[in-house]
Amino acid sequence: xxxxxxxxxxxxxxxxxxxxxxxxxxxxxxxxxxxxxxxxxxxxxxxxxxxxxxxxxxxxxxxxxxxxxxxxxxxxxxxxxxxxxxxxxxxxxxxxxxxxxxxxxxxxxxxxxxxxxxxxxxxxxxxxxxxxxxxxxxxxxxxxxxxxxxxxxxxxxxxxxxxxxxxxxxxxxxxxxxxxxxxxxxxxxxxxxxxxxxxxxxxxxxxxxxxxxxxxxxxxxxxxxxxxxxxxxxxxxxxxxxxxxxxxxxxxxxxxxxxxxxxxxxxxxxxxxxxxxxxxxxxxxxxxxxxxxxxxxxxxxxxxxxxxxxxxxxxxxxxxxxxxxxxxxxxxxxxxxxxxxxxxxxxxxxxx
Amino acid sequence: xxxxxxxxxxxxxxxxxxxxxxxxxxxxxxxxxxxxxxxxxxxxxxxxxxxxxxxxxxxxxxxxxxxxxxxxxxxxxxxxxxxxxxxxxxxxxxxxxxxxxxxxxxxxxxxxxxxxxxxxxxxxxxxxxxxxxxxxxxxxxxxxxxxxxxxxxxxxxxxxxxxxx
Numbered sequence: 001x002x003x004x005x006x007x008x009x010x011x012x013x014x015x016x017x018x019x020x021x022x023x024x025x026x027x028x029x030x031x032x033x034x035x036x037x038x039x040x041x042x043x044x045x046x047x048x049x050x051x052x053x054x055x056x057x058x059x060x061x062x063x064x065x066x067x068x069x070x071x072x073x074x075x076x077x078x079x080x081x082x083x084x085x086x087x088x089x090x091x092x093x094x095x096x097x098x099x100x101x102x103x104x105x106x107x108x109x110x111x112x113x114x115x116x117x118x119x120x121x122x123x124x125x126x127x128x129x130x131x132x133x134x135x136x137x138x139x140x141x142x143x144x145x146x147x148x149x150x151x152x153x154x155x156x157x158x159x160x161x162x163x164x165x166x167x168x169x170x171x172x173x174x175x176x177x178x179x180x181x182x183x184x185x186x187x188x189x190x191x192x193x194x195x196x197x198x199x200x201x202x203x204x205x206x207x208x209x210x211x212x213x214x215x216x217x218x219x220x221x222x223x224x225x226x227x228x229x230x231x232x233x234x235x236x237x238x239x240x241x242x243x244x245x246x247x248x249x250x251x252x253x254x255x256x257x258x259x260x261x262x263x264x265x266x267x268x269x270x271x272x273x274x275x276x277x278x279x280x281x282x283x284x285x286x287x288x289x290x291x292x293x294x295x296x297x298x299x300x301x302x303x304x305x306x307x308x309x310x311x312x313x314x315x316x317x318x319x320x321x322x323x324x325x326x327x328x329x330x331x332x333x334x335x336x337x338x339x340x341x342x343x344x345x346x347x348x349x350x351x352x
Numbered sequence: 353x354x355x356x357x358x359x360x361x362x363x364x365x366x367x368x369x370x371x372x373x374x375x376x377x378x379x380x381x382x383x384x385x386x387x388x389x390x391x392x393x394x395x396x397x398x399x400x401x402x403x404x405x406x407x408x409x410x411x412x413x414x415x416x417x418x419x420x421x422x423x424x425x426x427x428x429x430x431x432x433x434x435x436x437x438x439x440x441x442x443x444x445x446x447x448x449x450x451x452x453x454x455x456x457x458x459x460x461x462x463x464x465x466x467x468x469x470x471x472x473x474x475x476x477x478x479x480x481x482x483x484x485x486x487x488x489x490x491x492x493x494x495x496x497x498x499x500x501x502x503x504x505x506x507x508x509x510x511x512x513x514x515x516x517x
Binding site for chain 2: 001003004005006008027030031034035038039047049051076080099100101102103105106238239336337338
């Protein structure tokens, strides 16, 4: 790990001022940053420790029925907050499907949004990675890439964003509050992360030194509470990143889908909102044919970036399964194996 | 740069001068406080061998900078027994052969203590397995580990009932 100066500001404005110095990075839970520093993948000269900043650790109800989550709320605390998990169960399920209990106890909300890709080439300084070192090429292209992106990738970069938490958040219209030298601004989570294009080193719209201070969910997001599921397919049942994941949220009135929300994880450099699929589901009765059409719409623009064509059909099937589970209803409690696609579907199998 | 922090480690207040902010909580415990029960496995947050309780919550001490945890309370495997009397989780690990080589065991035991405190798993073996998935055991003693956690939880609940009575 490189040497660095350690700075612990007392306020958000002190933090933003300190982080404006080039070479600075914010430290909160450290579960991603310290790992990256140990691997020599990033080497900030200054760490600005925001892990104890006052005012960023609350889960507050909003007047519209929504919620404001402070950026340094720990993943475990949010997932186990009884009011939050009742109103936004799909977010709690996604949180509990991520990482391990130890990591969820340390990792923060803000850090989860800004975590880096787990592309093995990004993590290996002996290989070429345009994200790590712009312009050197991408060894993931033509390499071991069966888990890489199938949507929104470019010749420069085929990495995925690894967050589970972000998937239901983007489906539910989450908004990110950001503090910078010019004051506070807010950005829809859907607009926070950038697709790689020719500049994969630019991963989000934050300016240098800007700090995520909170994430908000609107009150309207709570109307999906009774029919919302997160499903995550991984290479082992627990403590692994998603190959493909999906958040499916339905609001059903008189047997008809009044509104649907759908987002995918593990498929692109950002949490992927599937608006065409949402439109395909709306105003129809929930049924397997409709789910399949929605899944086709969600993946219409997908194409393999390597040995990962199988992920596209896998994603379609996981969309269908998540929608069927959402119709069956949100369980009273997050299942023993959160987001597991192996759980039986009430009402019977949806395919052979 | 000299950085001074205070930590309460296994109930004892320690004032620590750090000569380098890079020192992780794990390296501080092992290399400077001679508490080598907490193990360094992967050192990257993947194996759970370094699990300690930080302010009562289980974390990977390899990914925590010591300097960032000024004022915290740390519980390691060395602080679990009361004198010669083993903690119920330790007793249960022995009773159920919940280890072979023993390298992951301090992390497994501290993680189990954290899991029981969290109170989310109940008596469901599936929830226990899921809750312990951050602790790898390359000997594959998982079956004994799950049984030990469930039994320790029952005996701690029993102690709790007796103390309340």
